[in-house]
Amino acid sequence: MTPAPAPLLEVEGLTAGYGRVAVLHGVSLSVAPGRILAIVGPNGAGKTTLMSAVVGLLPRQGRVRFAGAAAGSTEALATAGAVLVPETRALFADMSVADNLLLGTWPRRGDARATASAFRDVYALFPRLEERRGQRAATLSGGERQMLALGRALMSRPRLLLLDEPSLGLAPRIVRDIFRVLAGLRAQGLAILLVEQNARAALDIADDGCVLEMGEVVLRGPSAALAGDPRVIATYLGTGSSG
Amino acid sequence: MTLFVFLALLQDGLATGAIYLLLAVGLLIVFSVTRVIFVPQGDLLAFATLTVAQLEAGQVPGTLWLLDGLALAAVLAEAYRGRRPRVLAFWLLFPAAVTAATLWGPRAAPLLAVPLGLAVVTPLGPLLWRFAFRPVSDAPVLTLLILAMALHFVLAGIGMVLFGADGATVAPLSGATLMLGPLAVSGQSLAILVVAAILVGALRWFFGATLAGKALRAAASDRLGARLVGIDAADSGARAFALAAFVAALSGVLIGAATPIAYDTGFEISLKGFVAAIIGGLASYPAAAAGAILVGVLESLGSFWASAWRDVIVFALLIPALALLSLRAAGRK
Ligand SMILES: Nc1ncnc2c1ncn2[C@@H]1O[C@H](COP(=O)(O)OP(=O)(O)OP(=O)(O)O)[C@@H](O)[C@H]1O
Ligand SMILES: [Mg+2]
Numbered sequence: 001m002t003p004a005p006a007p008l009l010e011v012e013g014l015t016a017g018y019g020r021v022a023v024l025h026g027v028s029l030s031v032a033p034g035r036i037l038a039i040v041g042p043n044g045a046g047k048t049t050l051m052s053a054v055v056g057l058l059p060r061q062g063r064v065r066f067a068g069a070a071a072g073s074t075e076a077l078a079t080a081g082a083v084l085v086p087e088t089r090a091l092f093a094d095m096s097v098a099d100n101l102l103l104g105t106w107p108r109r110g111d112a113r114a115t116a117s118a119f120r121d122v123y124a125l126f127p128r129l130e131e132r133r134g135q136r137a138a139t140l141s142g143g144e145r146q147m148l149a150l151g152r153a154l155m156s157r158p159r160l161l162l163l164d165e166p167s168l169g170l171a172p173r174i175v176r177d178i179f180r181v182l183a184g185l186r187a188q189g190l191a192i193l194l195v196e197q198n199a200r201a202a203l204d205i206a207d208d209g210c211v212l213e214m215g216e217v218v219l220r221g222p223s224a225a226l227a228g229d230p231r232v233i234a235t236y237l238g239t240g241s242s243g
Numbered sequence: 244m245t246l247f248v249f250l251a252l253l254q255d256g257l258a259t260g261a262i263y264l265l266l267a268v269g270l271l272i273v274f275s276v277t278r279v280i281f282v283p284q285g286d287l288l289a290f291a292t293l294t295v296a297q298l299e300a301g302q303v304p305g306t307l308w309l310l311d312g313l314a315l316a317a318v319l320a321e322a323y324r325g326r327r328p329r330v331l332a333f334w335l336l337f338p339a340a341v342t343a344a345t346l347w348g349p350r351a352a353p354l355l356a357v358p359l360g361l362a363v364v365t366p367l368g369p370l371l372w373r374f375a376f377r378p379v380s381d382a383p384v385l386t387l388l389i390l391a392m393a394l395h396f397v398l399a400g401i402g403m404v405l406f407g408a409d410g411a412t413v414a415p416l417s418g419a420t421l422m423l424g425p426l427a428v429s430g431q432s433l434a435i436l437v438v439a440a441i442l443v444g445a446l447r448w449f450f451g452a453t454l455a456g457k458a459l460r461a462a463a464s465d466r467l468g469a470r471l472v473g474i475d476a477a478d479s480g481a482r483a484f485a486l487a488a489f490v491a492a493l494s495g496v497l498i499g500a501a502t503p504i505a506y507d508t509g510f511e512i513s514l515k516g517f518v519a520a521i522i523g524g525l526a527s528y529p530a531a532a533a534g535a536i537l538v539g540v541l542e543s544l545g546s547f548w549a550s551a552w553r554d555v556i557v558f559a560l561l562i563p564a565l566a567l568l569s570l571r572a573a574g575r576k
Binding site: 055057074075076078079083084085086088089090091092093094095099102103104106107109152153155156 | 454457458460461464465467468469470471472473474475476
């Protein structure tokens with residue numbers, strides 16, 4: 001095994017919540033370039049809260065560093081190359097597919113050449129989006145919406161993607177397609193923080209894994225080891241299976 | 244009523260309707276991006292008329308000092324946070340240029356008074372956003388509305404202090420009268436329609452064809468999504484307020500040539516823009532445009548038949564409009 005390169009995202013002792021209620025209690029994790037860290041955990045464990053706090057949508061206590069600098073606002077992080085694809089997708093519903101993608105280039109606006117090549121690459125990953133480029137985002141199917149959300153996030157050529165339940169509500173075949181795309185992106189050096197209900201698919205694709213329960217990391221390690229851990233198998237993978 | 248009178252009233256109604264349309268567009272832009280119902284828009288309208296009137300009389304308008312004071316506060320706030328030198332430079336240089344042009348330029352010249360007036364009043368929009376709304380931009384709509392109402396009273400008070408209680412008019416853009424057979428078409432009415440049409444066309448181009456315009460639409464369409472792609476929420480708010488303030492100031496210059504505007508007249512005018520915006524469901528621009536023309540024409544016809552009932556007729560429009568909207572909303576659920 002090659003030694004992991006210096007981490008791109010470092011989270012240390014992160015505490016966050018809503019109002020005075022803390023949901024996360026001192027979470028630490030790190031993601032290196034070209035690696036996928038999967039976070040699994042039961043409903044309400046605080047996975048979405050973790051993603052929101054990392055990108056600064058929630059006030060955070062603790063240390064979050066991206067690319068060697070203290071993480072700023074959501075907008076600043078997007079500009080620096082850390083982009084969240086949220087559970088809700090947050091598409092621009094009344095705008096066209098092409099405009100949604102175009103707005104993804106906001107951090108690199110003004111560079112026509114980069115915009116054109118980003119469109120080429122995203123359309124190559126998701127040919128369906130090119131077919132639908134004039135259609136309003138509101139009228140897309142669930143799978144197409146997820147492709148658009150991913151595509152929009154990729155338009156600015158981020159270095160870290162934070163994906164909250166990318167498989168939510170999608171047919172198994174589309175989930176496989178999306179996970180294949182993620183594996184391809186990792187091969188190009190993209191780092192991915194992946195939150196998934198579908199623990200098996202997540203641990204299959206990830207390099208490392210964390211189990212989050214009640215706002216705390218209760219288990220962590222290489223994903224193959226986690227997938228073989230009896231507690232994980234019992235709780236998240238169902239009985240009779242191994243990684 | 245003869246056809247002749249009807250056509251004269253229609254001409255008047257279309258011109259006022261065009262103004263309400265501009266105001267409705269300003270309200271819609273601000274509401275969709277920031278959820279603020281921009282009540283003080285009417286005060287900015289009055290500020291613009293009164294500012295241009297003073298400039299045309301050769302005086303230095305008090306709103307200039309209001310701009311300088313608020314801009315200075317913005318500079319200090321930005322310097323304290325020290326992260327965005329371009330914002331700081333803008334609030335330093337723009338007011339300085341406007342102040343210099345007003346104090347030492349030929350401010351009463353017709354070609355200078357109107358642009359100067361617009362340049363004084365327009366930045367007040369983003370400054371109001373910066374200090375009144377941005378600090379509480381996540382608050383519920385009702386809180387923002389109460390804040391907007393309070394700000395309206397503050398601005399009306401400032402207007403009273405700066406300009407006194409008397410109304411003022413500005414020079415018309417065009418004093419000519421065009422004879423179409425027996426019908427006299429006033430050049431100012433035509434100018435209003437032309438300016439409104441140009442502005443609507445420019446806005447359509449901005450929102451439909453430029454990345455900056457699309458970014459503003461994105462901020463209106465999905466606040467979270469816009470932040471996630473890096474479109475700064477505070478900047479979008481400032482842009483929306485700048486557009487609305489510019490449109491309000493322009494409306495003040497257009498309407499102020501025909502109607503005397505006092506410090507407290509603007510509120511009522513912008514309320515009618517608000518009626519038009521409500522008819523548009525606070526969302527649809529074409530519907531708001533139709534609503535604005537309807538309000539203008541009804542008001543004009545109403546003033547002929549039953550002038551005392553003029554405003555009653557206009558504001559009574561709100562009831563069926565709101566009923567229809569809530570029916571539609573219920574139908575969607
Ligand atoms: N806006 C909010 N205000 C108050 N509490 C919230 C809010 N959002 C989430 N919570 C609470 O925070 C806790 C963690 O929620 P979170 O959405 O992070 O869970 P999750 O791990 O993403 O769950 P799921 O797998 O269902 O998506 C839950 O108890 C939830 O009720
Ligand atoms: Mg969640």
